[in-house]
Structures are given as C-alpha cells and as structure tokens.
Amino acid sequence: METESAKIHLSVDCTVLGFDGERLEVLLIRRTGVEGGEEFHDMKLPGSVIVDGEELDDAARRVLTELTGLKNVPLTQFHAFGSPDRTKDPRDIHWLEATQQMHVGRTVTIGYMALVKIGRSIMGDMEGTEALWVPVDKLPPLAFDHNQIIAEAVKMLRTLASMDPSMLYALMPxxxxxxxxxxxxxxxxxxxxxxxxxxxxxxxxxxxxxxxxxxxxxxxxxxxxxxxxxxxxxxxxx
Amino acid sequence: METESAKIHLSVDCTVLGFDGERLEVLLIRRTGVEGGEEFHDMKLPGSVIVDGEELDDAARRVLTELTGLKNVPLTQFHAFGSPDRTKDPRDIHWLEATQQMHVGRTVTIGYMALVKIGRSIMGDMEGTEALWVPVDKLPPLAFDHNQIIAEAVKMLRTLASMDPSMLYALMPxxxxxxxxxxxxxxxxxxxxxxxxxxxxxxxxxxxxxxxxxxxxxxxxxxxxxxxxxxxxxxxxx
Missing domain, CATH: 1.10.10.10 (Winged helix-like DNA-binding domain superfamily/Winged helix DNA-binding domain)
Known part of the structure; x- marks a missing residue:
C-alpha cells in the first residue's frame, strides 16, 4: 500500500547573494515555459530535482556549476521549503513536467545559500541557460516560492551577521x-x-x-x- | 515517465535537548521491531513521515506532541538529512514498511531541534509509546542516522551558542x-x-x-x- 505521502519530489535551490557596492543582489537564471499555448519568460533560482542516489550537498554543488559555472562556492544548507502550496501555479507544474519528464505532486526543496564576491564570472555549462544578477529589492515575481526562499535567505544572513559580522566580508570586494x-x-x-x-x-x-x-x-x-x-x-x- | 527521483519519502525528526545539571540529554522514544522473526528493541528520535498536505513545521509539532506530550516547544528547523545511505539498515526499512504501510525508497528527513528545561513532564499521547531522556555522550546505536542527526544538532547548538550564549539559558533551570x-x-x-x-x-x-x-x-x-x-x-x- 502506498500512502499519499509517497508522491513527493525533492529538489535543491541555491540562493547565491552578492553585493555590488550599493545593493544586495541574487543570482537567478532565466526560464522559458509554455502555458496555454503561449511562451512565457521569467526567472528562478538555480536549482534542480535531485538525481537518484545523489547526496543533497552534491546536488546543490552540481546544479550551481551546471547553471552558473560557479565552482568552489561555500554553499550552506539553510532551510527546507515544503509547503504543499509551493507548486500550485500551473505554469510551474507544467514547466516541471516538461523539463523533468515526470508527474509533479508535492515538491520539497532544500535551500542552500552562499555569499560571493559579485565580480566572479558567471557562465553556465548547460546550453541555453543564462544566469544574471538581480537586485534583491527589485525582484519581479519568480517561479515557485523563490521570492520567499530569497527573503528567508536574506533574513538568515541578517541573523548570522548580527552574531558574526565578519561573514559580511565574503560579500565585499x-x-x-x-x-x-x-x-x-x-x-x-x-x-x-x-x-x-x-x-x-x-x-x-x-x-x-x-x-x-x-x-x-x-x-x-x-x-x-x-x-x-x-x-x-x-x-x-x- | 516517472524518474527514479520520484520515489522519495519525507519525514520530520525532532532533536529535543535538555540539561540535567551535569550532562546534555536528548529525548528519545523506544522502538520495537521484528527482524528475521525476532523482536528487537532500540530507540529513535521522535519523528514521523509527513501527512499529505501538511506543512513541515506543523508536522514537527504534531509528531512531538503525539510521541512525547510536549506542547509549545520552540522547534526550529536546522538541517535536512537526505543521504541515500540513511535507510540502508534492513531493520529500519522493515520497521518503516510495517508501521507506515508503504514501500520505502529513499527517505529524506527534515531535522528540527529544541532546547527545553529537563523538568518538563514527558508523556506521549499515543498508546504504546514511551519517551525518555538519554545522555548525549552515552547513546547506543539508534535507528536510521539518528546518532548523526543528534551529533549535528549538538554541533549547531555549539555554533549558535558561541555567537549568542544567551540561548543556553533555555536549557538551564x-x-x-x-x-x-x-x-x-x-x-x-x-x-x-x-x-x-x-x-x-x-x-x-x-x-x-x-x-x-x-x-x-x-x-x-x-x-x-x-x-x-x-x-x-x-x-x-x-
């Protein structure tokens, strides 16, 4: 007997924060999907469904490198996002189904974060992906609950930096x-x-x-x- | 097409730490299973597979109350444990299959932790469960990767307390x-x-x-x- 709780998918999403001297920025990738026969364009965090047998930390590193070219970034797991509401937008469900070739039920994502110097070059390994820095205070509506994930990452940064301000220098040139x-x-x-x-x-x-x-x-x-x-x-x- | 990554189960596990004046203790529950026709007894963290449609935080609170009687405990999500190796012991797999009535593939658990005053009374709501305090430095081998989860929770406590020692008073009488x-x-x-x-x-x-x-x-x-x-x-x- 399979219970309902079996229909869960697991992903990782990386919130990479940088600072341009004036504003906090987050690294996003462009997404193209089709909804109601029309193509749409928006942005999302670098993330992906985990591969069978893959450790969570390895998945986060793999995905970030594949989508942004960033290597040796000190990614830290900071929070799991698992609300049943996070995949309620049909655009997100259909996009996942198209790209991952699977039925999508509840999807829990493990959030990773990293602080980097914004000067690092960004270039994805995968054809057709484009990564870009976007100011945190000027974010448009993103895929899934990614606005909320970024807000939580910034909150976590604030909490940690209030206890240990030295971590802020990872963001500075x-x-x-x-x-x-x-x-x-x-x-x-x-x-x-x-x-x-x-x-x-x-x-x-x-x-x-x-x-x-x-x-x-x-x-x-x-x-x-x-x-x-x-x-x-x-x-x-x- | 279902990919392999679809066969994931999700649970929550609560590491509740207390201090008896001399030692750090963790709240565990007794487990009885059957393996190779023989009954065995060991211990595990209070935890459970999440229910369909349930928020992660709600699941952690529900499980802790059901298994230990503790209410209004400030549970904080601290780490997700998702190694493919964490359910490799047949005793754990068979126990899960017997109690949850489902096939068990990879199981990812979201770890929650709480610091409580050890004098609080402990009494599970569910028939047949027994919760007890066990010194962290005297733990026998526990179910799943629960020894590792507890070690990570203690490490997290150490990191946070080194930045904000006031949190330690939650453990003191x-x-x-x-x-x-x-x-x-x-x-x-x-x-x-x-x-x-x-x-x-x-x-x-x-x-x-x-x-x-x-x-x-x-x-x-x-x-x-x-x-x-x-x-x-x-x-x-x-």
Whole structure:
C-alpha cells in the first residue's frame, strides 16, 4: 500500500547573494515555459530535482556549476521549503513536467545559500541557460516560492551577521571604501546609519586595515580603500 | 515517465535537548521491531513521515506532541538529512514498511531541534509509546542516522551558542548554581574550564543575578543560586 505521502519530489535551490557596492543582489537564471499555448519568460533560482542516489550537498554543488559555472562556492544548507502550496501555479507544474519528464505532486526543496564576491564570472555549462544578477529589492515575481526562499535567505544572513559580522566580508570586494561597507550594513540590517558615526566606529576596528590606495576616476573626492584582516578579527574575540 | 527521483519519502525528526545539571540529554522514544522473526528493541528520535498536505513545521509539532506530550516547544528547523545511505539498515526499512504501510525508497528527513528545561513532564499521547531522556555522550546505536542527526544538532547548538550564549539559558533551570552553568559550558563547548576563572567572569556579568536562596540538603557547602535576566542581557549588546 502506498500512502499519499509517497508522491513527493525533492529538489535543491541555491540562493547565491552578492553585493555590488550599493545593493544586495541574487543570482537567478532565466526560464522559458509554455502555458496555454503561449511562451512565457521569467526567472528562478538555480536549482534542480535531485538525481537518484545523489547526496543533497552534491546536488546543490552540481546544479550551481551546471547553471552558473560557479565552482568552489561555500554553499550552506539553510532551510527546507515544503509547503504543499509551493507548486500550485500551473505554469510551474507544467514547466516541471516538461523539463523533468515526470508527474509533479508535492515538491520539497532544500535551500542552500552562499555569499560571493559579485565580480566572479558567471557562465553556465548547460546550453541555453543564462544566469544574471538581480537586485534583491527589485525582484519581479519568480517561479515557485523563490521570492520567499530569497527573503528567508536574506533574513538568515541578517541573523548570522548580527552574531558574526565578519561573514559580511565574503560579500565585499577585497578592497572597499567606507561608503561601500556602510551601504552593506544598511542593506543587510535594513536601517540607515549615520555616516560620521559609522566612519568613527569603523576606523577604530583593528581588523579594518587602511590601504595606501584611493578610488580613481570619481567625480567626488577620491575615497580611501580598506581591507578586512581575518586574522586580526579572530584575535579580537574569545 | 516517472524518474527514479520520484520515489522519495519525507519525514520530520525532532532533536529535543535538555540539561540535567551535569550532562546534555536528548529525548528519545523506544522502538520495537521484528527482524528475521525476532523482536528487537532500540530507540529513535521522535519523528514521523509527513501527512499529505501538511506543512513541515506543523508536522514537527504534531509528531512531538503525539510521541512525547510536549506542547509549545520552540522547534526550529536546522538541517535536512537526505543521504541515500540513511535507510540502508534492513531493520529500519522493515520497521518503516510495517508501521507506515508503504514501500520505502529513499527517505529524506527534515531535522528540527529544541532546547527545553529537563523538568518538563514527558508523556506521549499515543498508546504504546514511551519517551525518555538519554545522555548525549552515552547513546547506543539508534535507528536510521539518528546518532548523526543528534551529533549535528549538538554541533549547531555549539555554533549558535558561541555567537549568542544567551540561548543556553533555555536549557538551564530557572535558578542555577555556578557549577551547573560551568558544566553546561563544558559540555556544549567540549572543553574543561577553570572553576575560579569561570566564577570570576560569571559574577561580572550584569545579567546573571544572584538570588538570596542557596542549595538545600547537599553534603558540600550549599552553593548560591543565580538567575538569568534576559532584559539586562539584551541591553549589553547593540
């Protein structure tokens, strides 16, 4: 006897977050589907149904590389999304059925997240896929519950960064200005910060090291670059 | 066409951790199965296959209440366990098939964890189930990959508590001695702490409030009780 609970499919979805100096961005891939005889175009997270016998972590790594070309990204499992409502849109069901060649019942997805430097080159291995960075605060409606997954990933980033701010430097370029760092704090914590106070606090941190280099080719006064020193940071905490 | 990936079952498992003043304990339920015509007895985490149409969080709460009687426990999803190897023991497969009346292929379980005060009464709603506290460092081989799930939950507790030690007080009795608190730090962080140093640090924390009350009926010198003040703790952090 098979019970209803047997009709479950499992997928992984990767929320890769980057920061362009002003805004938090998420890596999405374009999707083309057909609904009611009409082609439609939208976007989704890089993700896929898992392959038979595949470990979850391996599936997440495989899918991200296949769809975006990114390798050696520190993907972390952060939440499973399994609401029965997440596959209620017929466009999503039909797209899954067409691409995966299977009937779709309930689909549970394991959400992975990663923080990367946005300068990394993005290029999918699979023909016809296109990956692109999209600002988190300007997302259109995405496939499935992917808007919700991204919102949860940003919430998780906020929670973790409030406990361990050093993780934010994974998002920063190797050299950054005070303004860029303040922008990141503002977008992650969702609050305006006083520039003068932020500067005063920041330069007191021994792990934020000033460089001799300054911005080039800017209209305003060229700002100094800084770098994050992980070793010094670790010594400031017990 | 159904692909292999369709044959997946989904369950939830709850790792409820408590602290008895000396050791970290986990709430398990007894399991009786039959293998090769012989009855066997072992233990497992409170868990179950999810019901059709049920939200994951609801499933975790339902299962914990049914099997242990615990209600209003702050369960948090912490990790999905989906290795193809986790259901390779025939005893587990046959037990699942007998109790769930279904064929068992790959089973992915969503792990939930909770920290509770160990004094709470434990009593399952379902006939024939028995829940009990077992020290985490004295676990026998458990059903499925439940030893691994518990190890991961303890690791998660350690990571989170190193960032936010206030969460540890969910495990402590409302009033506690310095020794009990030091014991908890030792078991969570897996390191011996010097009693004199620990005491000196602890009494400096404004959120650890001394009470007038002392231990009763102990052979050694009766130790003072303290309580954790969450409001004061929150004010010590920005």
């Amino acid at each position: 190797r050299k950054f200005t005070v303004t860029q760092l303040r922008n990141l704090y503002e977008v992650v914590f969702g609050a305006r910060l006083d520039p003068a106070n932020f500067y005063k606090k920041m330069v007191q941190m021994p792990y934020i090291v000033p460089l001799e280099e300054r911005e080039k080719g800017v209209a305003h006064r060229a700002a100094r670059y800084y770098r994050f020193d992980k070793n010094t940071y670790n010594k400031t905490r017990i | 409302r009033k506690f001695t310095v020794t009990q608190l030091r014991n908890l730090y030792e078991v969570v962080f897996g390191a011996r702490l010097d009693p004199a140093n620990f005491y000196k640090k602890m009494v400096q924390m404004p959120y650890i409030v001394p009470l007038e009350e002392r231990e009763k009926g102990v052979a050694h010198r009766a130790a003072r009780y303290y309580r954790f003040d969450k409001n004061t703790y929150n004010k010590t952090r920005i």
